[in-house]
Amino acid sequence: MIVFQQLIKRYTCGAAVVVMLFAIGANTARAADITISCGSVGQDFEMCKKMTDEWAAKTGNKVTLFTSPNSTTDILALFRQQFGAKSSEIDVLMVDVVWPGVIKQHLLNLTPYAKGIEKSHFPAIVANNTVDGKLLAMPWFSDAGLLYYRKDLLEKYHEKVPATWEEMTATARKIQDGERKAGNPEMYGYVFQGKAYEGLTCNALEWVSSYKGGSIIEADGKISVDNPQAAKALDMAASWVGKISPKGVLSFGEEEARGVFQNGNSAFMRNWPYAWSLAQKGDSKVKDKVGVAALPKGGADGQSSATLGGWQLAVSKYSKHPAEAADLVLYLTSKEVQKRRAVEGSYNPTIPELYKDSDVLKAAPFMGALYDVFIHAVARPATVTGEKYNEVSAAFWNTAYATLSGKSKGVDSVKKLGQDLAHIRHGDKW
Structure with missing residues (x-):
C-alpha cells in the first residue's frame, strides 16, 4: 500500500496513470488467496501442489498449501483448535471419512455450489458426507477393506x-x-x-x-x-x-x-x-x-x-472466500482430476465411471476389481x-x-x- 501511494504522488500530473493504478489495485483485491490442507509429504504434497497450481492459473487466484501433521488424530485436534478460534487460516480442509458428522457445525454446506454433481460419486460416500440434509464435503479419494x-x-x-x-x-x-x-x-x-x-x-x-x-x-x-x-x-x-x-x-x-x-x-x-x-x-x-x-x-x-474409508475435501465455515474455496474443491474432486490422480498416483476414485476407464485400468489393473467393493461398502x-x-x-x-x-x-x-x-x-x- 505504501508503494502504491508513492507511485500516485510521483505521477500526480498523469491522471490516466492514476486511474490505471487504481484499476490494477481493484483487480488484485478481487483475487483470493486460498489455503488448503491436502497432504504434507511425498506424492500427496506434490500432486496437490501441481493440481492446485493449475486451478490458480485458470482462475487468477492464489493457493497456499498448509502443512498438517501426519497423524489423523493430530490433524483433527488441530482443526478443532482452529474452529474454536473461528480461524480463517485454512479455507479447504482434507477430512477423514468419519469426520463430517463430528465437525459438522464448522463446515460449509456445499449443496448450492455442487449443483448436483455429487450424484456422479459413490452414493455411500455422498450419504456419509451429508449431515442433516447438508453436503458438508465432496468425495476426493476412497478406500475400502x-x-x-x-x-x-x-x-x-x-x-x-x-x-x-x-x-x-x-x-x-x-x-x-x-x-x-x-x-x-x-x-x-x-x-x-x-x-x-x-x-x-x-x-x-x-x-x-x-x-x-x-x-x-x-x-x-x-x-x-x-x-x-x-x-x-x-x-x-x-x-x-x-x-x-x-x-x-x-x-x-x-x-x-x-x-x-x-x-x-x-x-x-x-x-x-x-x-x-x-x-x-x-x-x-x-x-x-x-x-x-x-x-x-x-x-x-x-x-x-x-x-468405507478415504478422504474428502470440505470448506471451513470461517473461510473469508467461501465461493472460491468451494470452486477449488469442485475442481480437485472433478472427474478429470480424479482420473489423473488414479493414473499418476493410484488414488482410488470416488466416481464409479472411472473404474471402467481404460486409461485407469491400464495404469492400475487392480482397480477393476474394486467397483463392486465400493458400491457395497x-x-x-x-x-x-x-x-x-x-x-x-x-x-x-x-x-x-x-x-x-x-x-x-x-x-x-x-x-x-x-x-x-x-x-x-x-x-x-x-
Missing part, C-alpha cells in the same frame, strides 16, 4: 479364492500347515489389523456386517449390535488368533500386517488398497504373486462387506453419532479386542457393548 491372497499358493494347494470366512479359515490352515512342513516355520494363514484402535473398528465392522449383524448403530440411531449374528462374527475372528493368525496380531496395524504378508509369511491379508503398489515393488518378496478380491461373506447366507456410524463417534468407536474396538484376546465370548461382548453404547447415547438421540 480388501482381501489380499497369494496366487501361487492357492495354485500350489489346488484351492480357489475363498467366498466365505469359513472357506478362508480352512484354506488358510491348509496352506499354513503345508508351508510349515515344507520348511517355513514363520508361515501363517491370515493377518489383519487386530490391535485396539480405529483399524480394528474397520475390521470388526466388516466381520459383523458380513454375517448380516448390522452396522453397530443404524442410520435411524438404533443400537443394533446386540444380536446373535454379530456375536457369531466376533467368535469367528477370535478363532483365528493363535491358530491361522499369530498371537501378535493383537498388536498389528496396517503396516505390521503388510510386513508379514509382503515378506512371504502369510497366505491371506486384510488391508486397504494402498498395499497393492507396495507389494508389487522390486524389493517385495511376493511381487507378481498377489491377487486382490472382495472380503469373504459371513457364511453361505452372508454378504461381502468392506468398511459399509460406512462406520459416524454421521449418525456425530461428536460421540470417537467414544462409540473406542467402545466397539475395545469390545472386539476383548473377544479376540479370549477375555470375553461373542454373546457377552455384544450384550455389554449394547449397554455401553446406550450409556454413551444418553437418551433417545445421539
Whole structure:
C-alpha cells in the first residue's frame, strides 16, 4: 500500500496513470488467496501442489498449501483448535471419512455450489458426507477393506479364492500347515489389523456386517449390535488368533500386517488398497504373486462387506472466500482430476465411471476389481453419532479386542457393548 501511494504522488500530473493504478489495485483485491490442507509429504504434497497450481492459473487466484501433521488424530485436534478460534487460516480442509458428522457445525454446506454433481460419486460416500440434509464435503479419494491372497499358493494347494470366512479359515490352515512342513516355520494363514484402535473398528465392522449383524448403530440411531449374528462374527475372528493368525496380531496395524504378508509369511491379508503398489515393488518378496478380491461373506447366507474409508475435501465455515474455496474443491474432486490422480498416483476414485476407464485400468489393473467393493461398502456410524463417534468407536474396538484376546465370548461382548453404547447415547438421540 505504501508503494502504491508513492507511485500516485510521483505521477500526480498523469491522471490516466492514476486511474490505471487504481484499476490494477481493484483487480488484485478481487483475487483470493486460498489455503488448503491436502497432504504434507511425498506424492500427496506434490500432486496437490501441481493440481492446485493449475486451478490458480485458470482462475487468477492464489493457493497456499498448509502443512498438517501426519497423524489423523493430530490433524483433527488441530482443526478443532482452529474452529474454536473461528480461524480463517485454512479455507479447504482434507477430512477423514468419519469426520463430517463430528465437525459438522464448522463446515460449509456445499449443496448450492455442487449443483448436483455429487450424484456422479459413490452414493455411500455422498450419504456419509451429508449431515442433516447438508453436503458438508465432496468425495476426493476412497478406500475400502480388501482381501489380499497369494496366487501361487492357492495354485500350489489346488484351492480357489475363498467366498466365505469359513472357506478362508480352512484354506488358510491348509496352506499354513503345508508351508510349515515344507520348511517355513514363520508361515501363517491370515493377518489383519487386530490391535485396539480405529483399524480394528474397520475390521470388526466388516466381520459383523458380513454375517448380516448390522452396522453397530443404524442410520435411524438404533443400537443394533446386540444380536446373535454379530456375536457369531466376533467368535469367528477370535478363532483365528493363535491358530491361522499369530498371537501378535493383537498388536498389528496396517503396516505390521503388510510386513508379514509382503515378506512371504502369510497366505491371506486384510488391508486397504494402498498395499497393492507396495507389494508389487522390486524389493517385495511376493511381487507378481498377489491377487486382490472382495472380503469373504459371513457364511453361505452372508454378504461381502468392506468398511468405507478415504478422504474428502470440505470448506471451513470461517473461510473469508467461501465461493472460491468451494470452486477449488469442485475442481480437485472433478472427474478429470480424479482420473489423473488414479493414473499418476493410484488414488482410488470416488466416481464409479472411472473404474471402467481404460486409461485407469491400464495404469492400475487392480482397480477393476474394486467397483463392486465400493458400491457395497459399509460406512462406520459416524454421521449418525456425530461428536460421540470417537467414544462409540473406542467402545466397539475395545469390545472386539476383548473377544479376540479370549477375555470375553461373542454373546457377552455384544450384550455389554449394547449397554455401553446406550450409556454413551444418553437418551433417545445421539
